[in-house]
Amino acid sequence: MNQHLRPQSIAFIDVVSQRQRLGKAIDEAMARVLGHCQFINGPEVTQLEAELAAFSGAKHVVTCASGTDALLMVLMAKGVGRGDAVLCPSFTFCATGEAVALAGATPVFVDVDEATFNMDAASLKRGIATARKRGLKPRAIVPVDLFGQAADHDAVTAVAEAEGLFVLDDAAQGFGASYKGRKLGTFGLATATSFFPAKPLGCFGDGGAIFTDDAQLAETLKSIRVHGQGTDKYDNVRLGLTGRLDTMQAAILIEKLRIFEDEIAARNEVAERYARGLGNVVTVPHLAKGCSSVWAQYTIRLPKGIDRDGFAATLKAQGIPTAIYYVKSMHQQTAYRDYPVAEGGLPVSEKLSDDVISLPMHAYLDEPTQDRIIRAVRGAVST
């Protein structure tokens, strides 16, 4: 094939453009860490935690090594374990339920709402009943702010309060979004997020954070992230992890947080143009009233009769990458298929796994590139 005829490839998530935009600021931030050599628990870690607290409105922020650790550490801090049930949506990244299983508890999978892809309150109630019938003690609910959109936190909170459960919000994809004017990080007992590089706020490796208004919980989490240490470094008072965020990642995140709001606005402009250009040919994402999104993914549903693999191949031939989140819901995966699901099954999760596909989404997608993607999608569904 002639090189000049090959369409230029589009980035699915463009970390390179952001790196170029922040170039010198990041170089200098990393040089400062190399200068002071406090690679663990350096001053940037404390600074980042204060800045994340100010950004989100949460009283306490405890950074940690990943989003998975963030979830796990809260469950460990609350003593969730054997015999306990934790309610999770099935249509999510595996870490949501994995953290529950790693804590020794049982994830009970519930269905999601077809329009928003987020936890469905009716299925959640059925899941709690299922857990009790199985002799498990429901302890917590982990709603996920999937693809960047806040879950229906009022509905989840109402069920949690009625049932005496705590809420651990999985905002790994949604940090930066808000619900009824309040930023994620302020719902439930605690919120977990991930700074994996592809996340809306990502670092240059693995990282995560926990947000809470509970001072006691924050202290316990700080102990858990250093092997459960007590006041005497060599008298560990509980089980813990090597769960710290390193100083270099914190320094990088401080610079990225400065442009985060601007990037969220740019992502929303892309989402609006996609919706205008595609809304009459595919099912575009639906933002529920009072919810905003940071568009970790822009996930569409294909009309009946359109072969998803063929659609992806058609776009790929034009240099446009796509991805399927999630081709299998958690309860359909080998490691999780023996865990309970809410009575009545999870038909929406299964349907979504069959027909969703995500388009390139990032803050540096210019209008000509957006138009190219829109034209390609329209062409692929009309053939």
Ligand SMILES: Cc1ncc(COP(=O)(O)O)c(C=O)c1O
């Ligand atoms: C919904 C959700 N929860 C948890 C995680 C885990 O985050 P990490 O990869 O930082 O462990 C992810 C990461 O992809 C995620 O998407």
